[in-house]
Amino acid sequence: MITKSIDSSTQVPPLGGQGVTILAIESSCDETAAAICRDGNILSNIIVNQTVHEKYGGVVPELASRAHLQNIVPVVDQAITTANCQLSSIDAFAFTQAPGLIGALLVGLQFSKSLSLALNKPLIAVHHMQAHVLANLIPDKKPDFPFLCLTVSGGHTQIVLCEDYLEMKVIGQTLDDAAGEAFDKSAKLLGLPYPGGPFIEKYAQHGDPNKFKFPEPQIDGLDFSFSGLKTAILYFIQERKKANDNFIEENLNDICASVQQRIISILLNKLKKAAEQTGIKNICIAGGVSANSGLRRSFENLGKQLGWKTFIPPFEYCTDNAGMIAITAYHKYLAGDFADLSVSPSARAEW
Numbered sequence: 496m497i498t499k500s501i502d503s504s505t506q507v508p509p510l511g512g513q514g515v516t517i518l519a520i521e522s523s524c525d526e527t528a529a530a531i532c533r534d535g536n537i538l539s540n541i542i543v544n545q546t547v548h549e550k551y552g553g554v555v556p557e558l559a560s561r562a563h564l565q566n567i568v569p570v571v572d573q574a575i576t577t578a579n580c581q582l583s584s585i586d587a588f589a590f591t592q593a594p595g596l597i598g599a600l601l602v603g604l605q606f607s608k609s610l611s612l613a614l615n616k617p618l619i620a621v622h623h624m625q626a627h628v629l630a631n632l633i634p635d636k637k638p639d640f641p642f643l644c645l646t647v648s649g650g651h652t653q654i655v656l657c658e659d660y661l662e663m664k665v666i667g668q669t670l671d672d673a674a675g676e677a678f679d680k681s682a683k684l685l686g687l688p689y690p691g692g693p694f695i696e697k698y699a700q701h702g703d704p705n706k707f708k709f710p711e712p713q714i715d716g717l718d719f720s721f722s723g724l725k726t727a728i729l730y731f732i733q734e735r736k737k738a739n740d741n742f743i744e745e746n747l748n749d750i751c752a753s754v755q756q757r758i759i760s761i762l763l764n765k766l767k768k769a770a771e772q773t774g775i776k777n778i779c780i781a782g783g784v785s786a787n788s789g790l791r792r793s794f795e796n797l798g799k800q801l802g803w804k805t806f807i808p809p810f811e812y813c814t815d816n817a818g819m820i821a822i823t824a825y826h827k828y829l830a831g832d833f834a835d836l837s838v839s840p841s842a843r844a845e846w
């Protein structure tokens with residue numbers, strides 16, 4: 496194992512944020528992504544989606560690792576070319592360290608380590624969920640601290656209290672399925688492809704969100720639960736299909752609109768509670784599910800009603816991307832928070 500650490504021979508430019516260029520890699524699941532950021536501005540953000548998983552109805556970890564291996568060189572190359580910079584002008588190499596699929600994380604981690612070692616530049620390990628939160632700092636319109644962020648992805652649903660760039664606390668989270676899983680599992684029950692979130696959104700646009708009523712779980716505090724919703728949808732479909740075998744086909748738009756509406760109301764009711772409890776009015780959303788236009792609209796409407804300042808990352812920074820890893824790495828760079836070459840990936844690490 497390589498155990499060279501950041502020592503006096505590693506070239507770390509003076510901290511202070513002037514002309515700092517970072518190459519970031521994201522490979523935690525089924526997107527291979529690379530981005531270049533200079534002084535907190537994203538110069539390129541390249542994402543390659545792996546289509547190999549579609550026919551399996553979910554991500555196959557071994558196939559994800561192999562696809563990352565195939566994609567990583569061209570993706571990094573394109574990120575560097577698009578940013579119009581050179582490998583030799585990169586000041587630090589960042590990668591997603593956790594959470595994610597171990598084999599997939601390893602690809603980005605080893606690639607970054609190799610570059611760090613070969614070019615004698617520091618290495619920065621980034622937590623994927625922290626990066627989703629800080630994607631809100633990419634656009635010109637940025638939240639002031641402290642802010643709350645509802646982070647909704649395929650594996651996590653969290654309300655995060657963010658006091659400073661790297662000072663974050665999870666104050667509410669799901670006890671079972673994540674919001675993205677609720678979308679994906681509902682879609683699967685309806686015979687829609689993986690990942691199902693974007694398909695539910697597409698059909699929901701033409702449906703009546705009040706047509707079918709699905710239950711809202713009563714969970715204490717700021718935590719969430721989505722497993723009951725999945726079971727309720729399963730029984731609902733089984734029951735209706737007994738009377739009409741074409742029930743799904745004939746009602747797809749209304750079912751999707753009703754499911755989406757319920758997921759949104761579960762999320763926003765807890766976010767509202769968190770804002771009341773903390774008194775914070777700078778509120779963000781982030782993560783793959785924040786690409787959902789229904790959630791974005793309802794969130795902004797609620798914010799208007801309650802006098803919040805609302806923030807949502809642009810679409811390309813909602814689902815998995817390396818731009819968010821780069822912006823987080825930039826703040827870690829300024830804080831002098833570098834990783835050792837012995838750093839290893841973690842499937843579940845908290846921050």
Ligand code: KG4
Pocket residue numbers: 524647648649650651674675676678679690691692693696782783784785786787788813814815
């Ligand atoms: O953040 P992300 O890209 O990856 C993880 O870190 O998990 O989130 C992926 C999740 C999937 O569950 C996917 O179905 C969901 O985000 N998603 C959406 C939409 N786009 C992606 N869910 C609802 N509506 C969308 N438009």
Ligand code: ZN
Pocket residue numbers: 623627648649782783814815
């Ligand atoms: Zn993610």
